[in-house]
Amino acid sequence: MPEENINSKKEFQPAIAAFVCTWCTYTGADLAGTSRLKYEPNVRIMRLPCTGRIDYNLIVKALEKGADGVLVSGCHPNDCHYNAGNFHARRRFTIFRELLNFVGIDLRRVQFSWVSAAEGAKWADLINKFTSEIKELGPFTEYKKLSGVSFPIEEFDFSEETVEASEK
Amino acid sequence: MSTLNQIVKELLQSGKVSSAIGYAEGTIPGKVQTIIAKTPEQAEKFIFNSFCVNNLVTYLTRGFKLTGEKPVAVVVKGCDARSIIALIQENQLTREQVYIIGVACNGVKDKDGNEAVKCRACQSHTPAVYDTLVGEPVEEKPVNPAEAFKDVEKLESMSVSERWEFWNKEFEKCIRCYACRQACPLCYCERCVVDKTTPQWIDSSAHPVGNLSWHITRAFHLAGRCTGCGECERACHQNIPLGLLNKKMSKEIFKNFGYRAGKDMNAKPPLTEFKIEDKEEFIR
Numbered sequence: 050m051p052e053e054n055i056n057s058k059k060e061f062q063p064a065i066a067a068f069v070c071t072w073c074t075y076t077g078a079d080l081a082g083t084s085r086l087k088y089e090p091n092v093r094i095m096r097l098p099c100t101g102r103i104d105y106n107l108i109v110k111a112l113e114k115g116a117d118g119v120l121v122s123g124c125h126p127n128d129c130h131y132n133a134g135n136f137h138a139r140r141r142f143t144i145f146r147e148l149l150n151f152v153g154i155d156l157r158r159v160q161f162s163w164v165s166a167a168e169g170a171k172w173a174d175l176i177n178k179f180t181s182e183i184k185e186l187g188p189f190t191e192y193k194k195l196s197g198v199s200f201p202i203e204e205f206d207f208s209e210e211t212v213e214a215s216e217k
Numbered sequence: 218m219s220t221l222n223q224i225v226k227e228l229l230q231s232g233k234v235s236s237a238i239g240y241a242e243g244t245i246p247g248k249v250q251t252i253i254a255k256t257p258e259q260a261e262k263f264i265f266n267s268f269c270v271n272n273l274v275t276y277l278t279r280g281f282k283l284t285g286e287k288p289v290a291v292v293v294k295g296c297d298a299r300s301i302i303a304l305i306q307e308n309q310l311t312r313e314q315v316y317i318i319g320v321a322c323n324g325v326k327d328k329d330g331n332e333a334v335k336c337r338a339c340q341s342h343t344p345a346v347y348d349t350l351v352g353e354p355v356e357e358k359p360v361n362p363a364e365a366f367k368d369v370e371k372l373e374s375m376s377v378s379e380r381w382e383f384w385n386k387e388f389e390k391c392i393r394c395y396a397c398r399q400a401c402p403l404c405y406c407e408r409c410v411v412d413k414t415t416p417q418w419i420d421s422s423a424h425p426v427g428n429l430s431w432h433i434t435r436a437f438h439l440a441g442r443c444t445g446c447g448e449c450e451r452a453c454h455q456n457i458p459l460g461l462l463n464k465k466m467s468k469e470i471f472k473n474f475g476y477r478a479g480k481d482m483n484a485k486p487p488l489t490e491f492k493i494e495d496k497e498e499f500i501r
Contacts (some may be wrong), residue, residue, distance in 0.1 A: 094426060106410070106418045108418040109430050113420075126493065128237035138476075139500070144440050144488070146237035146499065151372065151462070175501060181314025190380055196426040197326050 063183040065092045065118040065176075066111035070100045070135070074167045075125035080169030088173035089180035092120070099123065101134025105145045108159060113176040115198040118158045118183040122175075127204075157186060221351045224261035225316060228290050234316050237290035238273050239263040247330065251276070265292065265351065270325040270333055272446040274300040276308055276406035290316040294325070295341030299444035299479025300347060300402040306482060307442070309405055319347025321355050327451065334460065335447040336474070338365035345480070369464050388428040390455040393421065397435065397459055402451035403442050410434060436462035441470040441487045443478035 069075045071105060075096045081088065100123030111119050119143065129135040142161050150156050160179060164172050192198075221239070228234045239274075241252035241262040247266050253276070254260060274297050277289065293301065298319060304310045322345050324336035342355035363370075372380060389453040395411070398404045411419045411431055419434055420427030443463040450460040472478055473496065 104418075106430075106434070110418065110435055113426055114429065126497075133491060136493065136495065137488075139497055140488060140491050140496055141497075143473055143496065144466065144469050145437060148436055148440070148462075149435060150377065150468065151380065151428070151465045152384050153377055153379075155377050156499075160501060161499060191378070195385065195429065 053185050059102060059190060062118035063091050063180060064115055065120060065183060066116040067092050067094045067120040067122060068097055068103050068107055069094055070123040071096055071098050072130035073128060074122040074172065076166035077164045077168045078174045080166065081173045084100045084169050085170060086173040088176045091180050092176050100138035101131065101136035102192065103138055104138055105141065112192050113192060113196045114155070118177060118179060120160050120162065122162045128165060153210045155186065157182060158189060171179065189208065195217060221263050221265055221318070221320070222260050224349055224351065225254065225290065226257045228316065229254060229260060230257040233287070233339040234290040235287040238276050239292040240265060240271070241270045251346060263292070265320050266370065267323065267325050270327065272297045272300060272402055272448045273353060274304070275400060275402040275448065277315065278304065278402060288316045289313050290318055292318045292320060293344055294322040294464050295339065295344045296335060296444065296446045298344035298346050298447055299341070301422050302479040303444050303479040305444060306473055306484060312482070316346045317344070319350045319379055319501060321350065321352030323355065333447060335445055336485035356435060359430060363432050366464060366468055369468060372461060384426055385429065387457045389425060390430060390457055392455060393423045393428065393431065396454065397449035397454040400448040400454055401439070402446065432462060439463055441476060442478050
């Protein structure tokens, strides 16, 4: 069995939702792609015009729908395509992350970054780091239990014997 | 100094205001009702005592006709006056549309007859803004600032998973009646996001996942806007400690932006603007 198979049942594969801005981070991610940089495939990228458009609701919805980690990424300060969207997002996120923390959501699962259009390598690096952090934290079972996203992680037997037996 | 009844009678008789909103005796002892008086004869029904915990400013944003030529008079305590200032900040009212009858307050009681939580650390026994004041201005006794956020700090000292347990246990009780939303003077949106169905952002059934989302929404939409009148928590008949969420937000807003809602009529709410030098330690 190939070691790198994403469908390998041996390791927990997180679902990471990334809300990125079109002009910087998405372009940066595109650059990572055209440069053929390899990075973890667990991230699902959602493109928005600007981080300033991001409603806190999107983050909560992503967690409701089964995301184990959420990443919000946009242009560096002063580089926003719409001048000030990222500044607004930064302010909102400063307060929103405190609310999430207060309500009992681990902030290591919800992260914010600046990635510019030229930082393809930074994007790949960021995703790799974030994915490994989430893998260590494990699936967001608390939220999944709440929203009934059916993913019986606890009952799933990841041991080699069971996996091999099921594949015969 | 005129009494409350004299002031209201004069205002209505002279035609200075179109109507006056105030407190009246309730149907049972320890309860008060709202009275919206349009004639001078009704002025004698106005009262003010330690049971007058309601925030009457909520009436000003609930389809009340403020567009007429004459202002509306409203009886406010110190905490209620902040709501008026906050509404003026957000262009929901102009100062001229309201005739503020301030009352000097010595604290009010909650539904169990104990001193209301919001009164413990109160520094605004006299309203900050008024057109006329009933009673003598109250001298503020110094209050230990730690007192004000004691209950928030208790929660902050718990671990993340303990907080998760705590809040989800509380939110299990929520039946999504939205009394908290209706009682809040700053929840004046004609169409609330939670009622939107195409697409549906917040699950509408009284189920843990939607309840969590709703309370996060309410807390965040009031961040930097809540003036701490405590109506939401008072209105909740499931006894969910809603005030804790709003207080936490006020604490963070003050810590990060040095802003308090309902203090300065000309101040811009912090989440409507930004500064280039805003903190960003958490950004990767």
